[in-house]
Amino acid sequence: MSLDPHSGPGPEHLARTRDPRWTLGFNRTECFAEPTAQASRRHRFAARSTVFNEGDDAHAVYLIIEGGALMYRIMPDGRRQIIELLGPGDVFGMTTSGRHDACVEALGPTRVTSYDQRTLDDYCVVQQLFTERMQAKICQLHDHAVLLGRKSAMERVATFLLLLVSGRAATDHVDRGDAGAARFDMVLTRQEIADYLGLTPETVSRAFSQLRRDGIVAYDRSEEITIAQIGRLRRASGDAGHA
Amino acid sequence: MSLDPHSGPGPEHLARTRDPRWTLGFNRTECFAEPTAQASRRHRFAARSTVFNEGDDAHAVYLIIEGGALMYRIMPDGRRQIIELLGPGDVFGMTTSGRHDACVEALGPTRVTSYDQRTLDDYCVVQQLFTERMQAKICQLHDHAVLLGRKSAMERVATFLLLLVSGRAATDHVDRGDAGAARFDMVLTRQEIADYLGLTPETVSRAFSQLRRDGIVAYDRSEEITIAQIGRLRRASGDAGHA
């Protein structure tokens, strides 16, 4: 892996990690217990290192144990779309073509277990885990299709923040005051948020500023976000029944 | 199924089937050979009938044997996003929440086999089929996220037409002259195409008209499309390396 073929990530995507003690608290499971099996291997990836690139031969499927990663694709003219945010318990690398269909890059120090494709076929324990996790992945991709296809910029950002608050893509310092306030560290840059939401960084920035003006979120540094009024954030997300 | 709870499809989505002899030639497999197992059941759905709605209890997972269907979600204010186009060999209905996360509606007369969730866990033959098909599904959803997040209206329509030509969502009358011309019947309305591509029907119509003016496609009736210059269509899709 990390063969870096034709369309590797451009230098503009090689930002540094924003917090050295960082862990991506996906699914509120900081460390996922992986099943061991023949041909399962453990890997460690440093912050901002490449797990694999689009077009690489696909030998195995992956399970994130600790840390987090971005899955993205870059179009021939340079447009980038972040397709998935990956955290502990997330699986990735499945393909039917024999080649990976996107790039995966570790966000912070990340532990990953890989399983040979044959292991997946032969060991029902592993297969059951992947079946379950792939089902969850498909549901997440459905949500994201609705966001990308039908939501306004403000709705996208609000939905994204709710995703973070619910335990995904935030650090372990999520302080959930059930009165409606929650605080967490933002581990993605505005550019990365934009590439995930199908927007530009300027538009993301404007949406954040608007939410701050409205008193829905609060922050001084852009890396440390407080959700002040989670109810209004929900209403701004487009998913609230009220509307 | 077909319990039709809170958010059923509005009357504007209840268009008629466009071709009675219709079959959705997904994956070029007109009739998919299903594995039989305990608690597998065969179903038939008439054109435009509901397989299940968002929020319905999820008892089973589904495999399309023949025909086709749309999976979509409707936002509280009525915006609709078609998330998947389903054809023979496609699986759907997987969920982790116990409730379906979207509506599924048959496009034409459609045969479906359902498998109880326990069957999926106990029978490795079935599980292997679903594992493989779910991997393909995830790759398709990745493609669609790039389309929805980063492509222009014209690129979306061009990509969509290429999808049809490659064997998905076209009828069995795909006449593939390898010189670059292909002809097929369009089984989706402009509204449905728009809801799949995250656009409005007017924008889809304008893109079709533009492609016709450019001589890339040709049609008299909107249901019967001829791709005249597939190379130019590829270049218009945004995926061509050339750029």
Next chain:
DNA sequence: CGGCTAGTTGAAGACACTCAACGAGCGTGG
């Protein structure tokens, strides 16, 4: 024939993008 729906086209408007400038934070190096 009349009514309905789907598709097309035009005109006007809105939302997000592009381009540009500026400031804050951070790491480096003098």
Next chain:
DNA sequence: CCACGCTCGTTGAGTGTCTTCAACTAGCCG
């Protein structure tokens, strides 16, 4: 220690693409 350079984030002005609203046509079915 401070100056410098770099990146990231923010904000403004102008533009462009897609949407919205509207009118009109064609086809279908009663």
